[in-house]
Amino acid sequence: MNKAVVVFSGGQDSTTCLLWAMEEFDEVETVTFLYGQRHKSEVDCATKIANDLGVKQKIIQMDVLNQLTSNALTRSDMQIEAEEGSVPNTFVEGRNHIFLSFAAIYAKSIGAKAIITGVSETDFSGYPDCRDAFIRSLNTTLNLAMDYTFDLITPLMWKDKAEVWKLADQMGRLEYVRDNTLTCYNGVIADGCLECPACKLRNDGLAKYLQGQHAS
Amino acid sequence: MNKAVVVFSGGQDSTTCLLWAMEEFDEVETVTFLYGQRHKSEVDCATKIANDLGVKQKIIQMDVLNQLTSNALTRSDMQIEAEEGSVPNTFVEGRNHIFLSFAAIYAKSIGAKAIITGVSETDFSGYPDCRDAFIRSLNTTLNLAMDYTFDLITPLMWKDKAEVWKLADQMGRLEYVRDNTLTCYNGVIADGCLECPACKLRNDGLAKYLQGQHAS
Numbered sequence: 001m002n003k004a005v006v007v008f009s010g011g012q013d014s015t016t017c018l019l020w021a022m023e024e025f026d027e028v029e030t031v032t033f034l035y036g037q038r039h040k041s042e043v044d045c046a047t048k049i050a051n052d053l054g055v056k057q058k059i060i061q062m063d064v065l066n067q068l069t070s071n072a073l074t075r076s077d078m079q080i081e082a083e084e085g086s087v088p089n090t091f092v093e094g095r096n097h098i099f100l101s102f103a104a105i106y107a108k109s110i111g112a113k114a115i116i117t118g119v120s121e122t123d124f125s126g127y128p129d130c131r132d133a134f135i136r137s138l139n140t141t142l143n144l145a146m147d148y149t150f151d152l153i154t155p156l157m158w159k160d161k162a163e164v165w166k167l168a169d170q171m172g173r174l175e176y177v178r179d180n181t182l183t184c185y186n187g188v189i190a191d192g193c194l195e196c197p198a199c200k201l202r203n204d205g206l207a208k209y210l211q212g213q214h215a216s
Numbered sequence: 217m218n219k220a221v222v223v224f225s226g227g228q229d230s231t232t233c234l235l236w237a238m239e240e241f242d243e244v245e246t247v248t249f250l251y252g253q254r255h256k257s258e259v260d261c262a263t264k265i266a267n268d269l270g271v272k273q274k275i276i277q278m279d280v281l282n283q284l285t286s287n288a289l290t291r292s293d294m295q296i297e298a299e300e301g302s303v304p305n306t307f308v309e310g311r312n313h314i315f316l317s318f319a320a321i322y323a324k325s326i327g328a329k330a331i332i333t334g335v336s337e338t339d340f341s342g343y344p345d346c347r348d349a350f351i352r353s354l355n356t357t358l359n360l361a362m363d364y365t366f367d368l369i370t371p372l373m374w375k376d377k378a379e380v381w382k383l384a385d386q387m388g389r390l391e392y393v394r395d396n397t398l399t400c401y402n403g404v405i406a407d408g409c410l411e412c413p414a415c416k417l418r419n420d421g422l423a424k425y426l427q428g429q430h431a432s
Binding site: 102104105106109129134141144146147 | 314
């Protein structure tokens with residue numbers, strides 16, 4: 001049985017990864033991390049997509065992060081979205097490291113070896129724990145930590161936003177991703193508020209991809 | 217400023233590490249992880265030692281672990297003590313990996329590079345995330361995750377229990393460690409209940425060390 005766990009936020013990137021995983025694996029589950037005072041709409045969006053697609057969603061409360069740091073990630077007046085775009089104004093150190101580590105513990109507990117995450121080096125963020133070298137090192141560390149052979153997979157690592165839209169389109173799911181995912185810092189689903197940095201990145205990428213399609 | 221964070225449970229091993237760190241570093245803080253329904257006496261013991269020694273203790277609630285697994289570690293009827301000894305009857309996968317990762321996030325937040333943990337390959341447990349190869353790999357992963365140069369230090373990695381007692385004695389603190397630390401599965405401080413596997417390992421090690429002293 002070919003089983004995968006997708007780290008899933010309900011954004012464009014992780015939803016594209018989820019759709020990709022559903023094509024590549026026999027069985028797919030999602031893990032969604034909750035923390036701080038972020039938009040409840042974001043979680044609702046992730047849950048709706050998981051239900052739509054018929055995949056199990058494991059929600060993990062990560063309030064423990066609040067014990068370590070106080071910063072933009074857990075303050076409603078300074079929203080940031082690591083996965084979906086823009087250089088962040090601040091970050092919780094090692095947050096992605098922690099999330100992937102918990103995803104791995106969960107994956108092993110359900111007998112999955114593949115862990116899929118939508119991180120990218122290309123144009124999304126400056127987080128060091130989203131880089132390829134980190135992911136490869138973490139893979140080895142997790143294998144040693146749990147005496148297991150994990151496979152951390154990053155389908156978007158070298159893609160820009162236009163290429164992420166292309167991947168969704170190749171799976172015939174561009175409209176689904178466009179209409180159902182939440183990227184916007186202001187919590188507006190689909191094309192979003194059109195003004196925040198995350199919307200700008202997402203919509204510029206979409207325009208670039210559609211333009212390329214049109215031209216060819 | 218030479219600053220270190222010690223992962224600290226109030227047991228023999230981590231207390232010996234703390235005393236060692238206080239000799240080696242200008243400034244030392246401790247991090248204690250709480251989870252499940254373990255002996256409250258254990259935490260009280262750790263706090264008392266931190267106060268005795270005049271070091272700051274950061275307590276981190278790790279109930280998040282209960283969301284992932286249900287096993288002996290969080291059930292009061294099946295106590296285990298990873299740090300202090302015996303092959304565990306069961307374990308939370310990757311628990312030490314998670315603890316060290318949180319300790320690292322905390323360390324960076326206070327400007328410390330050294331993280332000290334009392335894990336050992338010698339005679340304590342079968343946890344894969346206490347082995348030297350894992351610790352080295354995690355060190356690299358954490359450096360990449362947070363763009364920082366951590367130094368994970370394991371003073372007890374190759375020591376058996378008698379040698380851990382020896383280290384305490386060399387620092388002139390054998391009696392302190394013997395009288396104030398909690399290793400016992402039944403929550404009895406100092407020499408403990410004398411019957412559980414952790415007490416047996418601890419007291420056999422002490423007997424072995426004292427015998428060697430006597431012989432020489």
